[in-house]
Amino acid sequence: MKKYLYILDCDGPLRSVSWQLIYDSYMxxxxxxxxxxxxxxxxLVALKEWFDHDWKNxxxxxxxxxxxxxxxxxxxxxDHYDQNTHTFPWVAEKTEQMSIHGHVAVLSNSSTxxxxxxxxGVKRHIAMIAGHDSVPxxxxxxxxxxxxxxxxxxxxxxxxxxxxxxxxxDAGKKAGIRTVAVSWGLSDTPEALxxxxxxxxxxxxxxFLSLW
Numbered sequence: 001m002k003k004y005l006y007i008l009d010c011d012g013p014l015r016s017v018s019w020q021l022i023y024d025s026y027m028x029x030x031x032x033x034x035x036x037x038x039x040x041x042x043x044l045v046a047l048k049e050w051f052d053h054d055w056k057n058x059x060x061x062x063x064x065x066x067x068x069x070x071x072x073x074x075x076x077x078x079d080h081y082d083q084n085t086h087t088f089p090w091v092a093e094k095t096e097q098m099s100i101h102g103h104v105a106v107l108s109n110s111s112t113x114x115x116x117x118x119x120x121g122v123k124r125h126i127a128m129i130a131g132h133d134s135v136p137x138x139x140x141x142x143x144x145x146x147x148x149x150x151x152x153x154x155x156x157x158x159x160x161x162x163x164x165x166x167x168x169x170d171a172g173k174k175a176g177i178r179t180v181a182v183s184w185g186l187s188d189t190p191e192a193l194x195x196x197x198x199x200x201x202x203x204x205x206x207x208f209l210s211l212w
Contacts, residue, residue, distance in 0.1 A: 004102025004212055005159040007148055007172075009139075010115045011108060012164030012185025015087045019044045019186065022051070025081040026058075029073045035062050053109055053167035054138050078114050087118050094205050095125040101212075103127040103152045107135075107144040109167065127152055139163075140170035145177065160211055169196045180211060 011017040023044060030037035040062065041047040052058050055077075056070065064073050098104050105128040108115050112131030119126060128148055135144035149156055161172030164185020172179035181187065181198035182205075193201050200211070 002102045003158050005105065005149065005152060005154040006098050006102055006208070007105045007107050007145060007159065007161045009108055009163035009168045010106050010110055010118065011085070013162055013182050014091050014106070015118050016085050017186060019047055021081060021084055023047050025077045028080055029076050030062070032076055033062070033064055033069070033073070037062070053140065053165060055109060055132065074111060078111060082114050082117060085118070090205050092122045092125070094208050095122050097209055099125040102158070103154060105148045105152065106130070107139065107148060108132070109138045139167040140174065142171050142175035145171055145175035158212070166196055169198045
């Protein structure tokens with residue numbers, strides 16, 4: 001059994017993300033369902049206050065409540081989002097290096113299909129990928145972490161949740177595992193990073209290899 005378990009969020013730690021991209025990806029949803037998203041979130045400051053990492057809560061607050069409409073909204077979101085994000089060029093090298101010492105898993109509130117598409121070239125280094133549609137409840141609930149630990153027969157004492165938002169860090173803490181925040185995601189200021197309350201903050205992907 002591999003000793004360590006690295007659980008990474010996708011958006012932020014492994015692929016590019018920004019509040020502007022999130023905002024722009026909600027706009028075609030609002031157009032499709034005739035919703036004045038500008039009234040809900042007139043700017044990025046308002047978006048940060050309004051945004052919930054559970055996408056279902058966001059859609060319900062937009063007035064999108066049926067399962068069929070939610071599925072359509074998610075498809076529209078990813079049609080825009082996935083075309084405008086990219087996996088960082090170092091991901092293949094770092095996931096391969098981490099996989100030598102432990103299991104690498106990805107747990108994201110994005111859809112599994114979106115994650116698989118972005119990580120297509122590095123899937124051989126990743127033991128398990130779970131999107132919001134693969135777990136009972138999305139982060140900050142710890143369900144996905146428990147699911148990954150059980151599936152990989154891992155020791156929670158040697159597991160770490162690596163993310164860039166309060167949803168990632170809260171999920172890790174609720175699961176009782178170590179938490180690490182990266183500085184290159186949505187929490188991109190020293191104040192925002194400290195507010196996450198992670199056990200450790202890293203500023204360079206090279207530090208993945210020295211977490212233990």
